[in-house]
Amino acid sequence: MLEPVVVGTLLLWGTIVGVDLVSFPQAMLNRPIVAASVAGFLIGDLEAGLRIGMLLECFALDVIPIGATRYPDYGPASVIGTAVGSFAGWQDPTGLGVMVGLLLAFAGGRAMEFVRRLNGRLARDAAPALASGDPAVLARLQRTGLAADALRSLLVTAVGLMLAWLLLPWLGALGDAGRALRLVAVAGALVAAITGAARRAGGGAPRMLLGLGIVAGGILAWLA
């Protein structure tokens, strides 16, 4: 079960990866394959982190975080998904971890919109000071934005952990669904990976290169 030290570490890691999505330093710690792997390592189940991280990464590859687009936050979601996958006690918990991750990614993305609106309100209130070039106001806005995002990330991670802790005993009864959930997760990940890659490639040479990559991957998979 979840030890207090593990809970604290997961909360800290979930907050770090949540802030990394947009605010600071965008070092790709937020990517599911990174966030989940480290979460798995912290829990003592690196393999679960790698498995869940790989599948959630396919979903993240279907997202292009450009400008004002709304997108899911896969960082804290990957941390909680890994924790649930590791502690559920199911024989085949990968699918469950992925589904929890997808749900929380959606919630985290919604919470990000709230932070952005808050930042907008603060910037509107500070418009005269900003126009006059007040460096203290600029620094304050940046600090507040960072703090709000840290709080958002902490809350998403904490709520996710709390729900996991409350639901884990009930989930045991559904353990037989593990295999089916894994297949659904793999199918969803494949759809996300295929559509994401096709959209990025567009037409022409990149589309051809995508086809070549799939053939090469198929050969590698057959040989491995």
Added chain:
Amino acid sequence: MARLKGGTRALIRLLGVQASWNYERMQGTGVGHAAEPVLRAAFEGDTARYRETLGRASAFFNANPYVAAAAVGAEARAEVDGVPAQQVDRLRTALCGPLGSLGDRLFWTGLVPALASAAIAGVALGLGWWPVLGFLVVHNAIRLAIGPWLLGLGWEHGVLVGGAILRSPLPRASVLAGHLAAVLGGLAIPLIARRFLVDTGPLDLVGTGALVAGALAVRKVAGQRLSALPLTLTAALAVLLWQWGRP
């Protein structure tokens, strides 16, 4: 040419250029905050000019965060050169589109999916966490190298930074990154399938294939707005309800 001072502090602040991102000014306040050390050093002893230029630097701006350093350098240089305020504003507006498009192609549709796909492929092939570490190291090495270079390029060329970027290796690199993302994105797909389906029976394989085909067909009809995320969660809910309803 005047030497760029405050560059290191500007680069550190650029790591958090989106900390106060909002729908009104987008990255504006972040860019102003990053430009502040450069402007403070450039207009030392002239508080009025420093604050006037900082006010302009904090207006609306939006581009890819990894290449925003070029705009910070160019705008600061334009201010130091005494370029009229309206022209500085036009420079800022003009840089949003090209820097956004170039940076997004280089990072969001190029390097990031290429490296993430390589990491997926590596992990799927059983290489453990090394591919994940490789992803982090390579991405951050490239990103941390590009920032100072672009800040210097902007400072060197000022209002002419657009042409300097076009002549630089960056546009070509963004095309190559896109090609790399296509190959590696394709490579990862069969490896993922193998990793998770290798020990499943023929019935499970057919079921998974049918789910993939069905979801692709639904997305084809519904368009890009319906992503794999809600489709997967809906299918998972159906599985759980079916499991729950079993005797």
